[in-house]
Amino acid sequence: MFIDLDQAIKLIQEGRVLHIAADDSLLKQLPKGKWIAGTTPYFITEQGGITSKDRLFVNEIACAVDYKTAVYDKNNVFDITKDSYPNGMSFLVIPFASDVAVFYAKEAPNSNDLLMNPTVGWISGFDLSTNSSAKVYDGVTGESYGDKAVALHICLPDHKIASLGIVNIFDVDDNDIKIEFEEDALSVTKCLVNGKEVLFSDYISENKIDTQLPLVADYNSVLINVSIKSISEESKTVDFYAPVFSGKEYRFARPVSNYAASFAEHLQEHKGTKPIFSCNCILNYLYGELEGKATPPFAGPVTFGEVAYQLLNQTLVYAEIIDK
Amino acid sequence: MRKKLIKKQAKYESTNLGLNLLISRLQRKYSANQTPEELKNCLQEMKAFFEKYASIMEKDIEALKKL
Numbered sequence: 001m002f003i004d005l006d007q008a009i010k011l012i013q014e015g016r017v018l019h020i021a022a023d024d025s026l027l028k029q030l031p032k033g034k035w036i037a038g039t040t041p042y043f044i045t046e047q048g049g050i051t052s053k054d055r056l057f058v059n060e061i062a063c064a065v066d067y068k069t070a071v072y073d074k075n076n077v078f079d080i081t082k083d084s085y086p087n088g089m090s091f092l093v094i095p096f097a098s099d100v101a102v103f104y105a106k107e108a109p110n111s112n113d114l115l116m117n118p119t120v121g122w123i124s125g126f127d128l129s130t131n132s133s134a135k136v137y138d139g140v141t142g143e144s145y146g147d148k149a150v151a152l153h154i155c156l157p158d159h160k161i162a163s164l165g166i167v168n169i170f171d172v173d174d175n176d177i178k179i180e181f182e183e184d185a186l187s188v189t190k191c192l193v194n195g196k197e198v199l200f201s202d203y204i205s206e207n208k209i210d211t212q213l214p215l216v217a218d219y220n221s222v223l224i225n226v227s228i229k230s231i232s233e234e235s236k237t238v239d240f241y242a243p244v245f246s247g248k249e250y251r252f253a254r255p256v257s258n259y260a261a262s263f264a265e266h267l268q269e270h271k272g273t274k275p276i277f278s279c280n281c282i283l284n285y286l287y288g289e290l291e292g293k294a295t296p297p298f299a300g301p302v303t304f305g306e307v308a309y310q311l312l313n314q315t316l317v318y319a320e321i322i323d324k
Numbered sequence: 325m326r327k328k329l330i331k332k333q334a335k336y337e338s339t340n341l342g343l344n345l346l347i348s349r350l351q352r353k354y355s356a357n358q359t360p361e362e363l364k365n366c367l368q369e370m371k372a373f374f375e376k377y378a379s380i381m382e383k384d385i386e387a388l389k390k391l
Contacts, residue, residue, distance in 0.1 A: 220351075
């Protein structure tokens with residue numbers, strides 16, 4: 001629900017378990033309670049995409065029979081699996097550009113236990129037209145952090161179970177050029193293009209590749225994107241929003257001419273989905289000009305990275321609670 | 325049958341995001357260390373996953389038996 005400050009305060013005072021996304025100017029006015037939050041002024045509501053600093057996107061987690069919040073840094077973020085309930089789900093919000101975000105991005109796919117506990121969440125952000133920074137809030141203590149992640153662990157009733165899903169509008173041509181990397185990294189200089197070592201930045205410029213398109217890898221039929229953050233012509237480094245991994249084959253995504261139409265097409269198969277939480281990527285919002293455009297049945301914050309177990313890019317992520 | 329999957333000698337695509345990520349992760353893990361012990365570890369991980377999610381993965385479990 002996309003509500004004003006008074007309505008959010010009322011829900012907190014009623015003791016509801018909440019996940020909240022909003023501009024920091026609103027979050028700092030919230031009373032202590034059963035909630036966590038992250039900063040963003042961008043949302044895709046049921047009425048469409050909007051930039052707002054006077055409303056909050058609130059998910060009430062009514063299915064929770066118990067809850068707890070926890071704060072993590074890069075030294076203990078994978079304690080999230082130990083702290084989670086045996087039958088539950090964890091919401092994880094991490095500030096953009098924090099050490100814990102970088103660490104989680106790189107290490108989550110190698111974590112032994114992470115897939116045993118549904119973890120969904122996002123990277124909090126800020127108004128890109130300002131010099132703000134991203135924050136997260138632990139509503140139980142009222143504390144905010146720019147360098148720590150916050151989690152809301154919820155316990156589900158015995159007859160329910162959490163299920164996570166993603167919607168990725170990008171795809172690849174399997175016959176397209178294959179790009180591989182020799183190490184797990186958030187920043188690279190070299191890559192293998194169809195087996196031949198080249199400078200990745202030169203390859204991108206020489207081939208006039210649109211860097212708004214992500215690299216895509218196939219994870220057993222699930223297409224996982226890695227978005228390009230920046231390219232330094234000087235140092236010849238290419239920085240990513242999520243890591244690339246050795247041993248994976250990447251291809252640049254096919255161009256998407258109309259993001260809203262593409263989402264509409266992909267969302268056809270989700271008509272029966274009843275998400276309790278979803279978020280979508282700021283790059284989809286910006287590149288796809290999603291302001292004013294809705295993505296039913298999904299509504300939620302627009303984020304600087306998405307978490308469905310591991311960190312994802314340019315992807316819509318959602319969580320459902322289903323019958324066992 | 326699950327051995328074949330981990331060794332990439334068989335292919336199975338689930339509709340469950342977690343299972344697909346798990347298969348991909350275990351294939352990568354085993355590929356980097358192709359030893360009987362690693363295979364055993366991977367199989368144990370897969371078993372634990374199916375035990376936890378048995379109630380919503382009946383179709384996957386049955387389909388994997390037929391691989």
